[in-house]
Amino acid sequence: MATMCHSRRVLVEIPAPQPKISARMRRSYLEILSSRMVPSSATSKNRNFPSHSKRGQLLDPVIYRSWNGQCEKIDNQTPLSNQQLVQLIRSLISVEQRQRSEPRTTNLKLLLDDLHLKKSNVYRSIPYSRLGSNRDAHCYRKAYPDLVVFKVSCQEWGQLLLRNEEWESALEHALVAGRYTSELPQWDTSSHNLVREQCYNTLAAHSISALQHYCPEPSKARELLRRFKMAQAHSHLFSSCVQELERILGAAYIPSVNTHRED
Numbered sequence: 001m002a003t004m005c006h007s008r009r010v011l012v013e014i015p016a017p018q019p020k021i022s023a024r025m026r027r028s029y030l031e032i033l034s035s036r037m038v039p040s041s042a043t044s045k046n047r048n049f050p051s052h053s054k055r056g057q058l059l060d061p062v063i064y065r066s067w068n069g070q071c072e073k074i075d076n077q078t079p080l081s082n083q084q085l086v087q088l089i090r091s092l093i094s095v096e097q098r099q100r101s102e103p104r105t106t107n108l109k110l111l112l113d114d115l116h117l118k119k120s121n122v123y124r125s126i127p128y129s130r131l132g133s134n135r136d137a138h139c140y141r142k143a144y145p146d147l148v149v150f151k152v153s154c155q156e157w158g159q160l161l162l163r164n165e166e167w168e169s170a171l172e173h174a175l176v177a178g179r180y181t182s183e184l185p186q187w188d189t190s191s192h193n194l195v196r197e198q199c200y201n202t203l204a205a206h207s208i209s210a211l212q213h214y215c216p217e218p219s220k221a222r223e224l225l226r227r228f229k230m231a232q233a234h235s236h237l238f239s240s241c242v243q244e245l246e247r248i249l250g251a252a253y254i255p256s257v258n259t260h261r262e263d
Helices: 029-037 040-045 051-057 062-069 082-101 108-124 137-163 167-182 190-213 218-232 236-262
Strands: none
Touching: 108 167, 137 167, 137 190, 167 190, 167 218, 167 236, 190 236, 218 236
16 A cells, blocks of 8 residues: 555756846936937937937037037047047037127017917907996906006017117017007096006107117108007107107208208
8 A cells, every 4th residue: 555655756857047138238318318309210220329429419509510520520438638628618619609699689470479469368358248338347357467468568578679679670569569559448447548558658668769779761761650650640659759750851851952952
């Protein structure tokens, strides 16, 4: 009986040792950013490029091109020499100075589109489902925040153009913004129209400041005079702009008369 209860032996096959899986090297932070900025097709073709070319793509393209043109490409293992560091610093300084010296022009169309949108927001805030007037005190309180936003935009955009010394754009902005101001709602209470008068006052002041620095040609001055006379019909505050343009046209007319007399 004891011979029949022997444990059965099982042969277990020992598996062959598996080859080691090569661990993937961790990429640097700059390489990750470069792979996100460059399209996938470009990264697949340029995998064998040295890492300094990827770092250069993170710089400003103007700075990268100026540095690329002044010195040769350097290997990843080769440190920068003192002369190359001096060249790099000089190129960065020259690019920064060139960008500062370039005049910055403001996109007038974007400013006017923003002002038109804020004028539309004033009308959107007025409730039109009331049985009474939609120009009473209740509707004015609803539209007051958007009216203030419109007034502040008139001030800030005009001051921005004056700071950048874009005199012709400042005059155009004042004329178009004055037309938008005339299209604002007329409220039943006269004191509620104070925001409109404040906008007119600001735009007229911006126009006078621009005319004091900008002397337009006679043809442009006559066109501006015609448009400011139309703006004067909406507000008497533009009368000072009309007088200034008449003075500019008179000063331009007197020398022409004197030259004809001498001939």
